[in-house]
Amino acid sequence: MHPRDQTIFALSSGRPPSAIALVRVSGPQARRVLTSLAGKLPAPRQASRRLLHDAAGQPIDDAVVLWFPGPASATGEDVAEFHVHGGRAVLATLFNTISIIPNTRAAEPGEFTRRAFENGKLDLTEAEGLDDLIHADTDRQRRQALRQLQGLLGHRARDWRERIIEASALIEAGIDFSDEGDVPAELLAPAVDAIKTLHDEITKVLAAQGHSERLRDGLVVAIAGEPNVGKSTLMNQLARREVAIVSPHAGTTRDVIEVQLDLDGYPVTMIDTAGIRETDDPVEQEGVRRARARADDADLVLWLVEGERAADPDAVRLLRKSGEGDRPEGPVWIVRNKIDLGAAGPRGEFAISASRGDGIAELVDALVKFASDFFETTEGALVTRARQRDLLSQALNSLRRSLELVEEGEELAAEELRAAAHALGRLLGRVDVEDVLGAIFQKFCIGK
Numbered sequence: 001m002h003p004r005d006q007t008i009f010a011l012s013s014g015r016p017p018s019a020i021a022l023v024r025v026s027g028p029q030a031r032r033v034l035t036s037l038a039g040k041l042p043a044p045r046q047a048s049r050r051l052l053h054d055a056a057g058q059p060i061d062d063a064v065v066l067w068f069p070g071p072a073s074a075t076g077e078d079v080a081e082f083h084v085h086g087g088r089a090v091l092a093t094l095f096n097t098i099s100i101i102p103n104t105r106a107a108e109p110g111e112f113t114r115r116a117f118e119n120g121k122l123d124l125t126e127a128e129g130l131d132d133l134i135h136a137d138t139d140r141q142r143r144q145a146l147r148q149l150q151g152l153l154g155h156r157a158r159d160w161r162e163r164i165i166e167a168s169a170l171i172e173a174g175i176d177f178s179d180e181g182d183v184p185a186e187l188l189a190p191a192v193d194a195i196k197t198l199h200d201e202i203t204k205v206l207a208a209q210g211h212s213e214r215l216r217d218g219l220v221v222a223i224a225g226e227p228n229v230g231k232s233t234l235m236n237q238l239a240r241r242e243v244a245i246v247s248p249h250a251g252t253t254r255d256v257i258e259v260q261l262d263l264d265g266y267p268v269t270m271i272d273t274a275g276i277r278e279t280d281d282p283v284e285q286e287g288v289r290r291a292r293a294r295a296d297d298a299d300l301v302l303w304l305v306e307g308e309r310a311a312d313p314d315a316v317r318l319l320r321k322s323g324e325g326d327r328p329e330g331p332v333w334i335v336r337n338k339i340d341l342g343a344a345g346p347r348g349e350f351a352i353s354a355s356r357g358d359g360i361a362e363l364v365d366a367l368v369k370f371a372s373d374f375f376e377t378t379e380g381a382l383v384t385r386a387r388q389r390d391l392l393s394q395a396l397n398s399l400r401r402s403l404e405l406v407e408e409g410e411e412l413a414a415e416e417l418r419a420a421a422h423a424l425g426r427l428l429g430r431v432d433v434e435d436v437l438g439a440i441f442q443k444f445c446i447g448k
């Protein structure tokens, strides 16, 4: 039997033990699974309380079960759900009992969604949105993912694809009409207009993307500076817990330490690094190397200084020196720590006491403002991944070439339109799916 025809099951809720666990079953045997464990088939789409039994007739658990006959189910197949007590032994017995029913097996990551996709319940952009929604940590990430799950990009892409195919039909009709050589311009005018409008619309959607791809994994802010200035203390203050070791001993932090923060809905990865200095200790040298690398990649560096000392401009410049390629040097904020000891820095610096908490609220406000500027144009963005951006750009390039060709009355214009439609077909997962499906679904959670 083909793996696609097997009935799959998985724990769709979090790790046991949990108060309640949801086990989903999808495929042709879902009905049999449900009736053999829970007795007579419950009414479709209605919660029913049942005592579940194993193959020997022994009780497993007091449960709630649901029956979604296909195709009106999340996967498009027959689906059974078991809402059980989320203990390890309950789940082990439940899985055992299901798996001895022929043609059933444990689901692979993303396999439920893959089946939903294959049964036309969602397109590829919607499946990507679903995965993002499951991994969303902040409210803004959630809203962006939900827009995608609801098909906002998918609907636009479907509409563009249809209109491109129509324009290409117009051109082909024009070419057939003229027996030889050049196609009369007035015949092609409607197609030209249509292509121009499409080109404008796709350009706008791409331009409105902002940093939406970054909203998925967050803004990176690195805390850097010389040893012992209080970087780890600041990190703990921002994280509101003891993530990093603090000690009066210079060279305490060696590894790069990360915490995920939710700053007013903006996801921020805060990084604490080893104090940067010349050292003979090879372990510390490696720490300094990592600190430099991460700070160099960060979207923002908080450069911590203490006491009366001015920030060493050379050290700061060195940190951000490798603005190689097209990446500009990123911003650095000077943050003066330990102001409780009396030293006040020049204006334009942040002044804090990481250990007492002075100035932290102001620093956090500024970070929120920075994040909100960074993600400003992201609100409402429809494009959230490189895959989507690349395919839209390809469609756009093909449209532009087809416009040049059609204005010359060239037959090849239709070919370029077909390429544009093809790129949108790939975006939706209508064509050439095999190479992307594995890559997308294997990163999904089990049970989704």
Ligand SMILES: Nc1nc2c(c(=O)[nH]1)N(C=O)[C@@H](CNc1ccc(C(=O)N[C@@H](CCC(=O)O)C(=O)O)cc1)CN2
Binding pocket: 022, 068, 071, 072, 073, 074, 081, 121
């Ligand atoms: N218990 C439970 N909760 C869940 C899910 C689930 O599968 N089970 N979901 C899993 O993703 C999400 C809800 N998504 C769902 C999507 C489609 C259908 C469904 O039955 N669709 C049918 C009927 C549509 C209708 O009548 O509204 C269909 O599309 O034909 C159900 C849940 C989140 N919560």
Ligand SMILES: Nc1nc2c(ncn2[C@@H]2O[C@H](COP(=O)(O)OP(=O)(O)OP(=O)(O)O)[C@@H](O)[C@H]2O)c(=O)[nH]1
Binding pocket: 226, 227, 228, 229, 230, 231, 232, 233, 234, 245, 246, 247, 248, 249, 250, 251, 252, 253, 254, 273, 274, 275, 276, 337, 338, 339, 340, 341, 352, 353, 354, 355, 356
């Ligand atoms: N008085 C005062 N002491 C502070 C403040 N912030 C940190 N310290 C102290 O400064 C020392 C160094 O703090 P850490 O946070 O470990 O410094 P670090 O920059 O992470 O040091 P390395 O990891 O070694 O580079 C500790 O003894 C802290 O308690 C502050 O605001 N005021």
Ligand SMILES: [Mg+2]
Binding pocket: 231, 232, 233, 244, 245, 246, 252, 253, 272, 273, 274, 275
């Ligand atoms: Mg430290």
